[in-house]
Amino acid sequence: xxxxxxxxxxxxxFTWLPEYLALPRLNYLxxxxxxxxxxxxxxxxxxxxxxxxxxxxxLLTTLxxxxxxxxxxxxxxxxxxxxxxxxxxxxxxxRHDQRxxxxxxxxxxxxxxxxxxxxxxxxxxxxxxxxTHGTYDELLPLERTxxxxxxxxxLGVNLEWHEFPKTHTMDPEHEVPLIRxxxxxxxxxxx
Numbered sequence: 001x002x003x004x005x006x007x008x009x010x011x012x013x014f015t016w017l018p019e020y021l022a023l024p025r026l027n028y029l030x031x032x033x034x035x036x037x038x039x040x041x042x043x044x045x046x047x048x049x050x051x052x053x054x055x056x057x058x059l060l061t062t063l064x065x066x067x068x069x070x071x072x073x074x075x076x077x078x079x080x081x082x083x084x085x086x087x088x089x090x091x092x093x094x095r096h097d098q099r100x101x102x103x104x105x106x107x108x109x110x111x112x113x114x115x116x117x118x119x120x121x122x123x124x125x126x127x128x129x130x131x132t133h134g135t136y137d138e139l140l141p142l143e144r145t146x147x148x149x150x151x152x153x154x155l156g157v158n159l160e161w162h163e164f165p166k167t168h169t170m171d172p173e174h175e176v177p178l179i180r181x182x183x184x185x186x187x188x189x190x191x
Contacts, residue, residue, distance in 0.1 A: 001078035001183070002063075003030045004085025006107075008040040014082075020172065021180050025187050026078075033084070034059060043084045044111075053091060053111050060092045074098035078186060080179075082106045083140070083168065086131070094124045094157070102128040102186040104179055107168050109140055110148040117155055125156040130182045132175055134166035 003014050011030035018028050033041035034056060044052025064074060078101045081089030086108020093103045094116060108131070110116065129152070133145050142163065149161050162178060164171050 004081035006083030010040045043088045080104045094120045099123045099126045105131040129159040132162045137168045139168040
């Protein structure tokens with residue numbers, strides 16, 4: 001599972017995830033975003049996001065090609081993203097020309113949803129997607145993300161949506177167990 005952190009964080013911010021998920025069959029590849037942002041990293045610039053989103057999408061495409069060359073087929077790879085990492089995970093998965101095992105997005109949103117219908121790869125409708133969001137998210141308003149996820153569903157994306165009473169963070173008591181169970185279900189589909 002590729003793990004993409006949020007703005008200003010790094011891969012260090014998710015070193016706790018494997019222990020909390022407790023899925024022994026799962027290998028993790030924690031990534032740092034390409035741009036420096038204070039003491040961490042960013043996937044794109046908040047003021048002018050398009051260039052960074054497109055560039056980061058290209059970096060993920062290159063990474064997937066490298067993983068495939070090492071024997072990791074896309075349909076055996078999961079993506080997990082928080083905040084900016086959520087956006088990048090959804091952005092990549094909707095345009096990638098192969099189905100992934102699954103995509104988990106936490107506390108994020110979709111970049112340029114109005115373009116997605118024209119740019120989405122047909123296999124995006126075969127992706128299994130789980131998105132969670134906080135009802136008290138102070139950085140990314142729930143209503144915007146909720147509407148964007150409804151838009152993805154209207155495009156035929158197989159998206160499961162859950163809201164939690166939390167801020168812009170992860171809820172270890174309710175949200176992490178739901179993610180664990182969802183991931184275990186995806187792993188169970190592997191032969």
